[in-house]
Amino acid sequence: MxxxxxxxxxxxxxxxxxxxxxxxxxxxxxxxxxxxIQLTGWPANYKIQDGERFDFIVVGAGSAGAIVAARLSEVTHWKVLLIEAGGDPPPASVIPSMFATLAHTPYDWDYRAQLDKGTGQAHPNGVLFMARGKMLGGSSSSNYEIYSRGVPADYNEWNQIAPGWDWHTALHYFKKLEGMTDPSVLNDPRNAHLHSANGPVLISRPEPNAYFQEKNEIFLDALEQIGFKRVLENNGPDIFGASRPHFTFANGRRSSTAEAYLRGKNDRLNLRVAKFARAIKILIDPNTNDAYGVRVLLKSGNKINVYANNEVIVSAGSIDSPKLLMLSGIGPKEELQSLGIEVLSDLPVGKNLHDHAISGLTFAGQPGLETALQNVITIAELDSYPVPIQAGFFSLNTSEVNSDNIKPQFQIFNTHMGATAAPILVYGCKTVTNFDAQYCLSAANPNLYREIDMTQVVLLHPKSRGQVKLQSTNPLDDLIIEPGYFRDEDDVITFAEGVKFMTNIARTSYFKKVGGFIAQLDVAGCKGLKWGTDRYWRCYVKNAATSLLHPVGTCAMGPQGVVDERLRVHGISNLRVIDASVMPKITSGNTNAPTMMIGERSSDLIKEDYFGFEFATAQYNDVFSNI
The missing domain is CATH 1.20.5 (Single alpha-helices involved in coiled-coils or other helix-helix interfaces)
Structure with a gap:
């Protein structure tokens, strides 16, 4: 070697x-x-035995679970078992630019979600593909690597529901996990105090090549022309504005929670990681409602029981955490009884599902095959982001820009593609997002001979709610997933206004100069409507929206939810849920960073419960030598 x-x-x-x-x-x-990627250093696969005991059992090694297990194992006399249904991340996960190749592989749970009738008609049979990471790191090992923390108002609103989750507290834990490497942020006094360079999750914003930089500047200038403020970053003091985003990768490797918290920890003998092991039931004493272990299905097909001296912690994500709870007798009474499941705690498990719906616009830019140069340059960006990308936040309902009570209505992402990438775009459109052929062809057609900008508009705070439900008592059967998009008509109206506003890009100076235009996409359910009218845009967002893959809220915290402010399941002792499912309301932006923050915060809550606040604080002061 x-x-x-x-x-x-x-x-x-x-x-x-x-x-x-x-x-x-x-x-x-x-x-x-x-x-x-030659020597990965992932934790060894621990062969758990029937009847083994641990102090803590963590189910799921994802964005939160890997953090919780690693942090709890800092207490050297605690024996921690981390159960993961998948295995090690593959090279396509580790290499920053390869994220788009992971869907529909063994590293993806590959769920299907069913839209309501009359919604999502551009998707065959109204089905959304919902990719979720099935490997160490979970979806932090398979997502598109955008680092977005949300805004203070998100967490101050949480704090009203579950005290202890205010912005000041959240920021403390964002800084604990964050290893910011961007000098432009660290050297700016206005922004630097909101960040840390010492945490385990490396955050970067590499300098783009000259071609990418030119395309970034063109679109950021266009955003300024329609009213966006150019800001240094979208995780800083400015709530609204546009910039190039930050990413969870650095030094040629994705900084997933597997990378940041588990890799290279084989010498931590009190942390055991069982791979290809699937939790199928939480063991709960029906007389006392005390959780005491987990039933696990091994790769061999054998089922075993493992036991927890202290607690079972469920970190399986917004789809699988409610599933495991419901299979174990925790959930809506009527639903569980209809399947013959003994109800141990009647809670709204699986309810309150909400997600970030996105709707896209395609702007055709400069004609000419010379713009296909980008498709050649992309090979030089294997260790970075494969396309020029810009991001921003805006609202249409406020003139205030720096209030702790203000949240943006919309997020946007724009990616640029040189001409002749149309075949790749059609393939991704159909296989990754499950749009029908007519929609995909109409979106990609301008790219045959022109560069295009693909702008995704995100509805950040939907009023609509969906749910997940068991379809049987078989733990291997997928859940019924109902995203519930647009069940509240206000979401249709608001979303349409946001998308319509972004069409102003076509009237900015660059697009006028090159004869640019907005592609008029072929959307099932909208034929016969005059393009550009309010009726058209409302039909468009309702039928051409897809998921940004940010499901949250299915085990929400709060007195009327599933867990309390310390993430303990109501009515069940020794059981917590720690992942994105506990969010009572979705944050203003991508949900991976907030989920990691939840993992950090809850780890300290557990330590406080056993040793007191002083112990957890002392460990925080010495945290960077531990992880």
Whole structure:
């Protein structure tokens, strides 16, 4: 291996003088990445035995669960078992630019969600694909790596429902997890105090190549022309505005929770990680309602019981955490009884499901095959983001910009593609987001000979709610997932206004100069409506929306929810839920970072419950030597 590394290093040094050439830079990155993923250092697969005992059992090694297990194992006399249904992340997860290849693979739970009749008609049979990570790190190992924390008002609103989750507290834990590497942020006094460079999750914003930078500037300028403020970052003091986003990767590797909290921890003997092990029931004493263990289905097909001296912690995500609770007798009484499940605690498990729906616009830009240069340059971005991307937040209902009580209505992402990428776009449109052929072809058609900008508008705070329900008592059967999009008509009206506002991009200077236009997409259910009218846009968002894959809320915290403010399940002792399902309301932006924050915060809550606040505080002060 050392001989091979020496050869690779020699070739890298030889090519260094020519690194500005795209194909050379791409080869450099490919060779460097081949070294970075050779020795992964993932935790060994622990072969659990029937009847084994641990102090804590954590179900799910995802965005929160991996953090909880790692943090609890800092207490050296606590024996912690982390159960994960998947295995190690593959190279396509580790390499930052390869995220789009993970859907419909063994590393994806590959769920299906059913939209309501008359909604989502651009999706065959009204079905949404809901990718969820099935590996160490969960969806933090498979998502699109955007780092977005939300705004203070999100957490101050949580705090009214579940005290202890205010913005000041949340910021403390964001800084605990965050390893910011962006010098433009760290060197700006207005922003630096909101960040930390010392946490385990590495956050970056690499300098783009010259071509990507040009395309970034063109679209950011267009956003300014329609009223967006250009800001340094979207995780800083400015609630509204546009910038290039931050990412959860650095140094050629995705910074998932598997990477940040589990990799290289094989010397921590009190932390055991059981891979390819699926929790199918929480063991609860029906006489006392005390949780005392977990039933696990092993890869071999054998079922075993493992026992917890202290607590069982469910961190299986917004789909599988409610499923496990309901299979164990915790959930809506009538639903469980209809399946013959003994009800131990009648709680609204699976209710309050909400998500970020997105609706896209395609702006055709400069014509000419020379714009296809981007498709060649992309190979040089293996260790970074594969396309130019910009992000921002806006509202249509307020002039206030810096209040702790203000939340944006919309988030936008824009990605740029050079001409001739249409076949790839059609493939991704159909196989990743499950749009029908007519929609996908109409979206990709302008890209045959023109560059395009694909702008996704996100409805950040929907009023509509869906649910997840058991379809049987078989733990291997998928849940019934009802996203519930647009059950509240106000969401249709608000979303349409946001999308309509973003069409102003087509009237900005660059798009006028190159003869740009908005592609008129072929949306089932909207034929016969005049394009551009209010009726059209309302039909458009209702039928052409898809999911940003941010399901939350199915085990919501609060007195009327499933867990209390310390994430303990109401009516059941020794059982907590710690993941995105506990969010009472969705945050203003991508949900991975808030979920990681929940993992950090709840780990300290557990330590406080056993040792007191001083112990948890002392551990925080020494945290960076532990992880």
């Amino acid at each position: 050392s001989t091979m590394n020496n050869a690779v290093n020699g070739l890298l040094n030889t090519m260094e003088k020519s690194k500005s050439t795209p194909w050379v830079r791409g080869l450099i990155q490919l060779l460097a990445l081949s070294q970075s």
